[in-house]
Amino acid sequence: GQSLEQPSEVTAVEGAIVQINCTYQTSGFYGLSWYQQHDGGAPTFLSYNGLDGLEETGRFSSFLSRSDSYGYLLLQELQMKDSASYFCAVRDRGSGGYNKLIFGAGTRLAVHP
């Protein structure tokens, strides 16, 4: 089967750093994406790792180790507005060579003052 594991909830305080881990087991793998979703909103693309290593985008960084089937999202200088659900998603090969995304169940991040 195909599965992605990530913690269900994480709590942190403003200004802190938090890391959300994701381990995956999928039949195919082309890369790991991270999406943010505020309650009632659309999942919004944050970051993508196709190769091993760290990708940095402002306060957000994402890391991938393909040999360990593991990645993480690092959020720095947390702000209240970062309270949301965060999903890791494996970019897998669908029919005809196009992409499809296989998602984890999501991690709900609560940022407190």
Place this chain on the structure above:
Amino acid sequence: EAGVTQFPSHSVIEKGQTVTLRCDPISGHDNLYWYRRVMGKEIKFLLHFVKESKQDESGMPNNRFLAERTGGTYSTLKVQPAELEDSGVYFCASSQGRTRTQYFGPGTRLLVL
């Protein structure tokens, strides 16, 4: 540039009824995806259109679900007849070419009573 839009935002129907969900992708995006999130679980892939053609429908749960994308623009997803287990949030996403980023709509929240 307008994002992905979905209609309706919410739908409450009775078991056995029919519901049609609509998705308007970002203008010019050839790829259109449908996903579903049931009962707080992971977001699951349903199917993928490239223009008007179904590229991958491996995630469609059964033949009560029918997706169309006439003319390669907007798409509809019809559930007929709806069952209780169809309740959830139905997301649409679009992307251009073989890019890795999929842009999601806000979803349609379907409740089957």
